Amino acid sequence: MVEMAMVFSLLIMLLVGSVTAAIAFGTNNSIENAAREASRFAATLPGPVDNTWLHTVRDVARAAAQGELDPTSPGQYICVAFINGASIRSLTDTAGVPAHPNAPCFADGLPADELRVQVVTQTDATIEAVLFSTTVTLSAPAAARYERS
16 A cells, blocks of 8 residues: 555656646647747738837737737747848837847848848746646747748
């Protein structure tokens, strides 16, 4: 009976840890999809590239994430940047508070003069295993060539 109690508690910890890790994996897939969808959408969205354009792309990322990037989600972060060689227009949204820092979202290694759109989505997820838990930051970058003028 004692041995079964010890083994059972270990199995429960393993089960709970596996389930919460699977949920975090699903969240990661969701925010990766949101970044890809938003960058693809932005690549074909006609200009002018202004604050309204940036907010529209951010809203597409938020909608594609199926609730994972709501402003109330812990660690929620969305960055949208339009890079036009000499200039950068960008929007960062942290916990529903937008800012326009005019900086790239990430270093993508592409030529500086290439017209492109960058989108980064990020959120926090907690993995629990009964006796302990850990919070992980899930992040997904995406870039696409801008196809409109």
